Amino acid sequence: MTASSTNSPVADMLIELRRDGGVPLHRQISSAIRDSIRTGRLRQGSALPPTRAIAADLGVSRGVVVEAYQQLVAEGYLTSRTGGYTQVAIAPEPARAVPAAVVARKPRIDFGYGRSDVTQFPRAAWLRSIRTVLTEAPSDRFGYLSGHGMPELREALADYLNRVRGTAARAENMVICNGYAQGSALLMKVLAASGARRLAVEDPSSIDDAVPAASGLGLEVVGIPVDDCGVRVDELARSGADAVILTPSHQWPTGGVLTAEARTGVLRWAARTGALVIEDDYDAEYRYDRAPVGAMQGLAPDLVAYAGSASKTLAPGLRLGWLVLPAHLSDAVADAKDAADRGSPAIDQLAFADFLVRGEFDRHLRRMRPVYRRRRDALLAALSARLPDFVVAGKAAGQHVVVWLPPDLAEEDVVAAALRRGIGVYGVAPYRLADTGPAGLIFGYASLSERAIAEGVALLADAVAELRS
Template sequence: MPLEWSGLSPELLLVIDRTGAEPLRSQLERQIRTAIRTGRLQVGERLPSSRELARRLGLSRGLVQDCYAQLHAEGYLVARVGSATRVAAGACAPPTPAPGPPPAASPRMVADFRWGVPDLNGFPLADWLWATREAARTMPTSALDYGDPRGSSVLREVVAGYLRRVRAAAADPARIVICSGYAQGLGLALRALARTGVHTVAYEDPGSPATTSSTAAWAGLSAIPVPLDEQGLDVKALDATDARAVVVTPAHQWPTGVALSPERRLALIEWAVRRDAYVIEDDYDAEFRYDREPVGALQGLAADRVIAIGTVSKSLAPALRIGWLLCPPALAGQIIENKRLSDRSSPTLDQLALARMIESGRFDRHLRRARATYAARRTALVAALAEHAPDVGVTGLAAGFHAVAQLGASADEQAVVTAARARSVGLYGMSTCRSAHSAAPAQLVLGFGNVGEHAVTAGIAAVGDLLRAR
């Protein structure tokens, strides 16, 4: 279908040369023909009215009307009384090769246990629209300027108060930098660390090897994996490396689901002080714990050694692209400068809308609903596994919106994933979260954030025999 431009007369770039020998009407006819032949103007598209085009080009309206009449006679244009002049159906760009047959439609998934995606249907759209309107209505015109690279002072104040209240963080608005999600936040932090002489950053294994390694390389650092156990990151193994920075998920380790034990927390801070090192804390889904209150942020124990990164990607939606860094005093200036050089600052209206969401209590209300939703889905997952694959163990905290399924010792992780896909069930193996991509032990990371309770049950029922296979 042709584009339907709004307004009385859509614009069209044409250039008239008054110093050349070619008559003005000939120039106009030639340029419109070329625009149609090359596809700049598609079949059915409106041209500017003769009056408006004459005004823009400084020509007489009669000249433009004569041009349109000539192109109409040649079959390039079509005009009807009371309607706009449009590109005729027979006038178009040279034919392109016929496209091949469309790809076969993918079968509808029974359930897709993809990790890292929250409940998109549960996004509080009405509250977000309200907050956006309120932010636009009340913001001063000065907020439309480039502003502070750290982000809106309003949101930084609100985020600081929120994190002090719910995460026990040592949050100073002056050292908070608003960023476009975790990936940008990690990049800003690693680039700042590289400027201080850090050459190597460590990360949890299993964890997010692709994200950390690629971001570290972009910042000019090397990245090395460090193992973990049931207490979280192995700090002794970390101490045996030359790393002076480490990325951790202490509240709910991604993807194993363990929490960093109190002893390991203290050991990690001691390592950072002794090595003149820094901890990058990914606080990615700390809002969602169902068996008890979540532990506080590691940053609250050592604000001078921990860079905390938080976002609304899991609590609201990834598409919002809003996050924040809590910066240690020694690194704040460099991180702020990195942000300024990166994109000056994040979109102000979205920041103000988020601030209104949090201040109004609508954000907390949404989180309460989301906790209940995810807790019910996790319960449905555990119950479905107990019924259809009772030998499969489920590990990890009762938190977040993923769980780890322990397959049998002889299970082939990739074979299970492939066979499940043939049954329209999306399963995902732990191997992609390991630095060496090892498939042993065979485990599945089952995301249920964007999978309804009925789909959780139906999906596990459909692949129960595959999970039971030894």
């Protein structure tokens, strides 16, 4: 019961009684009044209503309220005079001051990576697809379906990926998931259940999604060094891994492209050992200085699980991802998806299918490539002019570049100095499993204007000059 009338004598104290909660009523009343004093709703010196008035309003005996008042008087929250009224005795608790060192400072210009420009989301085209789905989709599509996902979306994605990415995708071997994070977690679960014990990942690499999932399932995670051409195949062959996660078309974060010879070596290793290659097709749609590199899955669909998502191409908030799986894993991963959440949202899947079939996805990518290229070019020009001894890598594709620092600069010092000037740049070290490797910074540029990019690099250059002085 809660007093809700504005004329109620307890309206300002927000007293709510739960008669079935197992807590004595007088304790519930004293707790509510205590909270009102601590938060300042009841100020020091203010008079409390008479016990009879509160008892009548809450529907309890006067003795219950008297006991609550007496408890608060004993604790020092209230003061009471014989024959007089009861007052609040203390002021609200002051908010604790947070030390300046632990206050999270938000950068004014943030070169955060992994961010698409969501202001460019094609709302009108997406709305047309939503309307088409709501008016034309069969009613049974809004019920529970297979863990594989909507057949319309799997067919549309298979056509698109085979045409654009060179995959050998079959709709019956696909699973629609809530982005790469869920897709990789589902794969880790199935691999662990089948007896896998060790997962290899590129070093450095993104360690936010698959690595925690694998570790939580008891898999050992080992890092395989990368060079300018991607993962070191000789190191992978010695790893004893049951599966490896690769970004062969655009290594994250260094930007290297796995050579044809290295791809052949990885696939031979997988065929010889029975290991699974998990291909994260990160940033593959955005290439600027060379022809797109086809997916590895098309070379060996029985050895490679292909993972993609709409997070970088449309918006991460859509939570749309997909797996193209070897036939022997397809049903097991679909069952894991069904057990996890009974499937991704039907309307979003059907809308994306329509979006693909009508060619809107291709049009959106064609529109965004020059936008991102201009921003990349602005970043490269600013770095060349203001920080010429910073070595840029991975500039041919994607939505970020890596900059290797000269030997006189420490990664963490540059990051901290930049933040003091309101600039967010991010080190490579947090994404290494080994403790060795050159110092570097990751610059995302997709969500920044060209003017902001130039200003951010200028301020970073000032921070670096200060460090060097």
